[in-house]
Structure formats: structure tokens, C-alpha cells
Amino acid sequence: MTEVSRVIDVPPEAVFEVLADGWLYAGWVVGSSHIRDVDRDWPAVGSRIHHSVGPWPIHIQDETVVTAVEPGLSLSLEAHGWPLGAAAVALTLVPHGDGKTLVRMTEHIVGGPGKFLPAPLQALVVKPRNAESLARLADLATGRHARAGSSDPHP
Template sequence: MAHTERTIAVPPDQVFAVLADGWTYADWVVGTTHIRDVDADWPAPGAKIHHKVGPWPVSLHDETVVLKADPPDRLVLRPRIRPFGELTVVFRLAPSGRDGTRVVLEEDIAKGPLRWVRNKLNDLLMHGRNKETLRRLADIAEHRPARRTGDEHQDSAGMARHA
């Protein structure tokens, strides 16, 4: 199993908001190249993201399914890259400091031929991939505009200001 951690400089609800936006999945998941569709109830258990994995022209059409969702603390996914196999990916989010989030990402091969290559080298490769995934997730979460609360108005430049 590959275990990767990173502290992101926004609260857990802001990190989870990125995880909950299925259309951003290809922006932060290394190896996913295109989102074809996202179920309307993503990230509810059973909801799917339909995506392409790998470079053209050998990219595969497949999906990622939500196994469990406990916003803003935990998300468990089952990415499928058939015929090679399926993974189990767990995101655990916890407050860190005043406004940060400690994200723990654990990934393991759940089923399929990829299980035959499960070893320390494979875990190291997955860890490197997941380190980049968390870096991308942090970039999006830290630079995405915060949600408006309803007591804000936009000025002429489109910037939010409190009423």
C-alpha cells in the first residue's frame, strides 16, 4: 500500500470541495487525462466519474466509483483501469493548525492483474504519483476562490466584498 501525506493551507471543507467537484478530477489525479461525465450525485456512495486514463492513442475509457463519503473528513474511491485492475483510494482529511488540512492518501491495488506486481517498488512508484496528485490538489484548493456566503457582494471588478 502506498501512503502519502501533505498539509494544504486551507480548511478541510475547502479541500473536500475540490474532491467533491468531479469535473476537476483530471486536473489533480495523475494519469487521468479526460473527464467524459460525472454523475449528478457525486460524491455520494455509488456515484461515478467516467474518465479516460493514459496517453492517446492508448487511453482507456473507465470510471471511478465512490465507496464511502464522510464530508469533509473522508472519501473512499474505487478507480478502475480495466483490464489491468481496480484500486482502492482513501483520502483522510484532518484540521492542521489554524486554517490548514492534513491530507492522508492511501492507495492499494484491490483486484485484477496489477495485484501480481504488488511489491515495494510498485508502492514507491504509487507514492511518487500520489505525491504529485496531492501537490496538484493543494494548488487547486489553495487558489480556488472561497464560496460566497450570501452576505457578500461583488464589486465592479468581480471581487467579493462583505456588505
């Protein structure tokens, strides 16, 4: 299992707002290129984001399913992305000082050909990608939070 973490300068509920908006998934998940549909009850257990993976025009249509959720605290997903297969992804939000959040993201491949790659090789691909995903999540959460606290509609 590979883990990355990042402190984001907003409270956990602000980070979870981004996670709870399935239409923002391609904005923070590296590799997801297009959202086709989001189940109305996202992020309830069993709900899905229908997305494309990879660059146009050779992208693959796939989906991500919620496997567990604790609103404001954690979100667990099974992310499908051929050709590697499926991965179990967990995001945990921990209050970290005054108004900040420590986000931990773990991932391990649970299905498809990628499951047979040795853990150190998986980590070579997964760790930098997930670090970038957390950087994008931080930008989205920080930007939304700043806008929500601003009286200027276009800060």
C-alpha cells in the first residue's frame, strides 16, 4: 500500500466539500480526464462517478465507486482505470492545528494486471501521481473556501 499526505490550509469540512462534489473529480484526480455522469447520491456507499481515463482520443470509459464514507472524515473508493485495473483508494481527513487539515491518501491495486506488479514498482507510479492529486485537491479546497468567505463575488 502506498501513502501520501499533505496539510491543507482549510478545515476538514472544506476539503470534504470538494470530495463530495463528484463533478470536481477530474479536477483533482490525476489521470481522470472527463466526467460523464455522477450518481445523484454521491458520495453515498455504492454511488458512482462515470469518467474517462487517459488523453483524448484514446481515453477509456470507466468508473469509480464509493466503498465507505464518513462525511467530513473519510472517503474510500474503488477506482477503475484500465489498463492497470482497479485500485482501493482511501482519503482520511484529520484536523491539524487551527483550521487546517492533514489529508492522508492510500492506494493499492486490487484488480487487473497491475495487481501483479511488485509493491515498490507500484509505488514508483502511484506515489508521485497521488502527491499531485493532493496538490490539486488542496488548490480546489483552498480556492472554494476563500471564495465562500469573501464578500467579493470575484476575488
